[in-house]
Amino acid sequence: MAQVLYDFTAEPGNNELTVREGETVTITNQGVGGGWIEAQNSRGEVGLVPEDYIEVREWLGVLSMELASFTLYIKRFETRWSIACSLISVLGFLCCMVSLPCIWLLRVCVCVWVGAEEDEWDDEWDDVKSNSESGDGGAIQRGGATGSSMKISLNKFPGFSKSGPELFLLCKQPPKGKEKITIYMGEVGPVWSYPEAQLDCVVADPKKGTKMYGLKSYIEYHVIPNTTNRPVNHRYKHFDWLYERLLDKFGSAIPIPSLPDKQVTGRFEEEFIKMRMERLQGWMTRMCRHPVVSNSDVFQLFLTYKDEKDWKTGKRKAEKDEDVGVMIFSSIEAEAPDLDPIEVEQKCDQFSRFTKAMDDGVKDLLTVGQEHWKRCTGPLPKEYQRIGKAFQNLSSVFTSSGYQGEATLTDAMTSAGKTYEEIAQMVAEQPRKDLHFLMENNNEYKGLLGCFPDTIGVHKAAIEKVKEGDRLVAASKITPQDKVTMAKRVSTMSYALQAEMNHFHSNRIYDYNRVMQLYLEEQVKFYETIAEKLKQAHSQFTTM
């Protein structure tokens, strides 16, 4: 059972289902992919609806899980509070019937009573919930729900209520003796300093764990960096914590794509876990590939902490890091002459235009790909199946003729019919083999490109500030020396942006080259297999 969140009008003939906000539908197939699920309305009509238009009511599943938890819970404490717990379990059951928030409240009460660690409550649903607000990695942009841009924390320091790059442009003196981020002049222009060995990691082995005496369940992943080859355990909430830290620290200079949280769907829990893992892997790979991010203390902590104590200490330290927001630029040193503010502005505009154009291009490809996915998994295989059935049907009519010597024909026609049924299945399964990766890659890029407006916005604000320089000096808001410093620092910012763009470009070329090759390779295989199957079907007819 699921509830419809927004009106959706079926584009008819495409196997879609028109639904109205508030309507209740039954999910008949959650595994069609491409951001669609198959649902049935109260009139029995079945069709595709965008996933993010539907909120799956999982309370029936949750209810049974809860009951099991409570039962376990009661058993353990039977001797002490059997009556109280029976009461709680009855109450819990009733609350389940009403809505999930009640359950959650009840659990909080129980937890407080039992005396659970406070910082462990707020996370558990991260690991289990899903399925409701998705959209194939953002492939669907209909509901206008998913805003994948970063929220850079510029307002962190109370003294600077007028948030902005002034914090860096006018800071008294760059802090000394800390991590330095160096920019070199490479063949393509300013580049980050790349490590000799590329950091990489594997996200694997998702394991379900429980805590709070079985009240809560979560998924724990192994993360294995290629540097130590030693797995560390992380739950989704740890990835989320890492994301927040990276965003705080680097977001002004480096686009930090969102975690694949609400974008993951799956028919079964395993499928959901697998998909989330695949996307966490993609996110981690991208972070590992970034020379600045991968080299940071917080990222290294995440990958290589030795034990629980090490992790907790590192966590606390990272959370207290004040070198965040625009102050990241204070760590950056460009080994090149200062840039003219006009050139800085030109570069910035160029990047802005490019990322906007690429964002449009990527979204266009996603839209087309999604349409194609729908056709390949919906009407097209149905049609091939019908062709196959029609051949087989005619063949069985022929068999009934009573005429001698047509077994070769009827066998061949049946075989041709079956071939078309096989082709139907191949067509339906193909998107998962090729289009999937093209879509995933473009979804990742859509997420990345969604971060650029914020990153570029910081630079534009800095440029504006420098332009105001003379006025600010005249108004005695800053000293002439401040103005010189600002120009110098905006040059550093520009080098950082250029280095980041060059990093982006080199990754983009690598990624698109790889994904296009994979796509075409699989497409070639697909068409070759079909041709081969049809050739075999053809060979069964007698040449006359």
Added chain:
Amino acid sequence: MAQVLYDFTAEPGNNELTVREGETVTITNQGVGGGWIEAQNSRGEVGLVPEDYIEVREWLGVLSMELASFTLYIKRFETRWSIACSLISVLGFLCCMVSLPCIWLLRVCVCVWVGAEEDEWDDEWDDVKSNSESGDGGAIQRGGATGSSMKISLNKFPGFSKSGPELFLLCKQPPKGKEKITIYMGEVGPVWSYPEAQLDCVVADPKKGTKMYGLKSYIEYHVIPNTTNRPVNHRYKHFDWLYERLLDKFGSAIPIPSLPDKQVTGRFEEEFIKMRMERLQGWMTRMCRHPVVSNSDVFQLFLTYKDEKDWKTGKRKAEKDEDVGVMIFSSIEAEAPDLDPIEVEQKCDQFSRFTKAMDDGVKDLLTVGQEHWKRCTGPLPKEYQRIGKAFQNLSSVFTSSGYQGEATLTDAMTSAGKTYEEIAQMVAEQPRKDLHFLMENNNEYKGLLGCFPDTIGVHKAAIEKVKEGDRLVAASKITPQDKVTMAKRVSTMSYALQAEMNHFHSNRIYDYNRVMQLYLEEQVKFYETIAEKLKQAHSQFTTM
């Protein structure tokens, strides 16, 4: 401009257009094929509508043609009746504006005045009109318009107002000394006597001719039999005349499929002529293949008349042939023992079931094929084109990056994009290369199968008559000897039906084997070409 004949509700998403009876639409593309034309309604909406739902108003085209004819006509007779003709031409113009029948009447008047041969008036439109009531060889069975069954003339002789097989069952004595049609016992059962050399003919060289001083135009085809290799000229109306003769003569025993008259469409006159010729060729080939039909005087006359006089004499003779309707059975002699009436009935029922089942199977395949045709020429290539455009678009965005050394990627992506555009075109063109022949073959069979109920009906009526035998004898309506004769004659009818069914089966096996092979062959080529194109596109990416 065209008028909508029946309501049609678009199956949405399939590029169809909803139209209402009586609505006027503009034909925007008559060449989409598969029984569809593209039309635009008064609100500017464009979509596909079944051809047979629309009546093309050709009067605008006809008007200009008529005017040209009249002008020519006037020029020639200027000296004699310049005033009268001007008047006629003005009248003609006015009539054109009102409706076509008026024109036709006017022409009749003119013709009478000029003294044209009477038997030449009634045919001219056969050659030019078309396009209006079609349906891809009957692929569309929606309006329920086209009844492709034969109209066997059982009521030809006034003495037998209770039409039926009695005419043959009870005729005094089989006429002697005329064409004999022999049935032998072959391996598969009763078979017609097949000629040693298979008759065949080529329909070719359509030429436009005019007559009535340029008033009328028509198409004349060369028909070249493989026996004489000498072409004879025939217009469509001659084929129609032949059809009528064959139907009269053989229709009770042999299904004579309708001529492909109203089933032909084409965007241009040439396309229409080509398509009609292709279907006349198909019809003639089928008739040539039939041992009884091809051996008949009337068919031989059609193929091998020596001159106009020969043709006219033969025509008159054929039209006076009284050996038509059920009397064809009086020419048939089966070299086998008489059949038991029970066996006759069983055979008849079996054929009835088979032809019904095959009719259903063929119609099903036609429906599926038509849907597939529509998808392959409509939404599918559009989608491939959009994929191609999306790749090319992204490639051109990449080119604008200003980053060095990505020419290989952008070139390869552009090339991949173009490949998908090529695939789009291939997909759209493919149905004419393979599905077309599968559809044509099944349309032919649909036409043939539509004749069987009538043929089988004659047999069933005869069987009923024989069953009534005792009652008729008791009521002194027939003599006991009549009853014996009737049983004997119904046995002959059954042998004829069996021979015909065996002929049908052997042709069916040949035809379906051939057409399935052709279809699969072309399909293999199609998928291989796509795989090859994609392989080339793939090879342009650099392996990393």
